[in-house]
Amino acid sequence: MKKTFSPFVAFWLLFLIIACEVPTDPMFPDAEIIVDIVDFLEWRDATIVYDSSLSWKKKNELVAMFVENHMGIITLELPASGGDAISSILSTIHNTTISTILLCLRPGTTKLFLKQAKDVNMLHPKYQWLVTGTGPDALALEQLLCCTPSNVALVIPVTQQPDACDKFRLPQDPLVSTDKFTIYSYDLKTIRFSPVASWSEASRLKVFYDVIFLNLVSHFTTSKLRVGLVTADPFTQRLDQNGTVRYQGICMDILNELAFRLNFSYVILEPEDGLYGVQNDNGSWNGLVAMILRGEIDLGIGPITITTDRKTVVDFTVPYMEDGGGILTKKEGSRPDLMNVFHPFAPNAWFLIATATVVTAAILYFIIKVSSRHVVVVVAESSGPPPQKPPWTFPECLSVIYGSVVNQGAARHPESTSGRVVLGFWWVFAILVGSIYTARLASLLTVRVEPTNINSIQDLAASPIKPIVLEGSSWWQLFMKADTGTYGTIGRQMITVAPTKIDVALKAVSTGQGAYVTDVNQVRYIYGQDCLNLHVATNVFSNNGLAFAMPKNAPYKKPMDYIILKLQEGGFMEAWKKLWWKTSPECGAHTNTLSPAENLQVLSIGGILIVYGIIIGLALLTHLLQWLLPHLACLAEIHQWLTKRRLFDTGEHGAHQNDAGVLDSRL
Secondary structure: OOOOOOHHHHHHHHHHHHHHHOOOOOOOOOHHHHHHHHHHHOOOEEEEEEOOOOOHHHHHHHHHHHHHOOOEEEEEEOOOOOHHHHHHHHHHHHOOOOOEEEEEOOHHHHHHHHHHHHHOOOOOOOOEEEEEOOOOOHHHHHHHOOOOOOEEEEEEEHHHOOOOOHHHOOOOOOOOOOEEEEEEEEEOOOOEEEEEEEEEOOOEEEEOOOOOOOHHHHHHHHOEEEEEEOOEOOOEEEEEEOOEEEEEOHHHHHHHHHHHHHOOEEEEEOOOOOOOOOEOOOOOEOHHHHHHHOOOOOEEEEEEEOOHHHHOOOEEOOOOEEEEEEEEEEOOOOOOOOOHHHOOOOHHHHHHHHHHHHHHHHHHHHHHHHOOOOOOOOOOOOOOOOOOOOOOOHHHHHHHHHHHHOOOOOOOOOOOHHHHHHHHHHHHHHHHHHHHHHHHHHHHHHOOEOOOOOOOHHHHHOOOOEEEEEOOOHHHHHHHHOOOHHHHHHHHHOEEEOOOOHHHHHHHHHOOOEEEEEEHHHHHHHHHHOOOOEEEOOOOEEEEEEEEEEOOOOOOHHHHHHHHHHHHHOOHHHHHHHHHOOOOOOOOOOOOOEOOOOOOOHHHHHHHHHHHHHHHHHHHHHHHHHHHHHHHHHHHHHHHHHHHHHHHHOOOHHHHHHHHHHHHHHO
C-alpha cells in the first residue's frame, strides 16, 4: 500500500518552517544594523545579553557577524527566573574587562535590567549600553535614567516609535522616508532621549552629530582629567616662573582646545622616570603607559608614537601629526681650500702629465741629436756663409714642450720631420689637456657642491658616527628588538642616554661624534634653532603617527577623535606647526645639494697665489745668494788680510810683507 502525506500534515509542516524563519519579535534589528552601529562606535568586544524573545536565527547571525569582524564577544542568556538572574549577569559583566553591552531583551525586562544596573553603579560613563527590543516603553527608560551621565542608546524601528510624545519622531515624510530604524541617545543636558542616527538599506547608517552617545561629551562638564606628559620641545615645554609651573607647546594647544570644546578641566602630572612607555623584560610597562594602566592618569599627551605593542594595552586618539624616524648630524660644511685650482686633475693625473712632458722632451732631444738636419738655417742679411747655430740641449727641448702646455711659443723649432711630428702631436695633446682643465676649473669655481651628509638610516649604519638614542623611547625599543638588517646594525652601534640628558646627545652632535636619532618632528625643531651647523637626514624611516594615549574603551575617545579631525580640517594644526616650528631666514631647504653660483673670493685663487709666491720667493732667494757669494769671498779675503796684519804687528813683518802688500792693493 502506497503511503501519502495528508493535506493536514503538509499544512503543519509548512507552518513550522515559516515559524522557524520568521523572528518572534520584529522589534529586534537585523545583525547587519547592529554591526554597522558597533563599527561606528569602534567596539573591539562586547557582551550580548538576551532572553527568549530573541530568535535563535537572529542570535546566531549576530554572533557570526561579530566573529567575522574579529570582535570578542560574550553571550549571556537571561532566564525567566527574575531579579536574581539579572544580578548574577551584572556581576559577571562587572568582573570582566568588557564595558560595552548589547541588550536584546523584552521591553519590561530591559527596564528592570537597567534599574538594577543603576543600583550597582553600572550606568557609569565607563559603560556603553546599546539597547534593542524596546519602543513604547522608551519614556519609562527616560525617567529611569534621569540625571545620570549614562551612555545608553536605543535602536527602535521607525514603525514602533512611541506615539505618546512627538519628540521621539524625526521630522520626515513617512511616504518618502526609507529609514527602518532610528537610534536615540540619552542626553543629560536635555534629560531625554534625542535622535542621533538612522539606518536604511539604501544609505545604511547616518549619524547626525558625529557621535552616538551624547553623554560622552556632556559628562565632561564636571570632570577633571588627570593628564600625564613628558617634556619634549616643542610638543610640551615646562616653564618655571617664580615658582609657578606652566606648560606650553603644540600638545598643550590641542589639549586646551579639547578642554574648551568638551568643557572639562585638567591637572598635569609627570612620570617619575620621564618615559613615554615601553615594555620591560618582565612584561611590565613604564612611563606614561604604566600610569594609564595603574589608573593614575586619564590621558597621556606628547609626541607619543603609536606602536603595536602599546596598542595592545592602551587606546590612542586619531593621529594629530604624521611622524617617523629622523637623524640629526653635524653639517659637513664647505671648508676653505686654497688648492682648489689643482683639483680639476687628481694627483696621479698631474704626475702623468709631468712625466709625459719630461719623456716627450727626452724623445725630442734624442730625435734631434740623431737627425742630420738639426740646425735651423737662417738667411743672413750680408753675404758670406750663414752663422752656425748652437746645438740643441735637453733644457731647450724641455722648454719647447713645456711652453706648448702653457700656450707659450719657442725661439726655434726642430727642422726634422720626425721632430715636427712629435711636436705636432704634443700640441694636440696640450690643447685637449688645457681645454679639459679649463672646463673643470670653471665648474669648480662657479658651482659649489655641498659635501655628502648622512641622509638615511642606511647611511648612518655604514658611517663611523655613533647613533645616539634616548633610553626607553620607541626608537630605542625598535633597535633593541632588531637582530638583523639595518636596524640590527644600529642597535649594536647605538649609544643610549637618559631622557633628561638630551643636551649630552646634542653636544655629541655638535662635535661630529654622534648622530641623534628620534622623532623627525623633534629633529626638525632642533635643526631650526641652528640650521647653519646642523643637518637633517632627507629620508624619514619607519613612518608612523603621533597621538594621545588613554585607557582601553575610554568613553572620551570618540569625541576627542572627532575634535582632532575637525582641528586638522580647519587648519589649526598647520597654524600651530608654523608657530612652534620656527626657522631662521638663513635656513634654506636642507635637501639642496647645490648652491647657486657666487662671486669668486680670494680663496678661490688662493692656491695659485701661494704657488706664485713660493716661486717669487725662490727667485729672490737665488738673487740674494748670487749677490752674497762674491761678497762672502771678499769677506774671506779681508779676514785673511786682518790675520796677516796682526802677525805683522807682532814682529813677523818680513815673512808676510809681500802678501800684505798684495792684499792692500786689492782692497
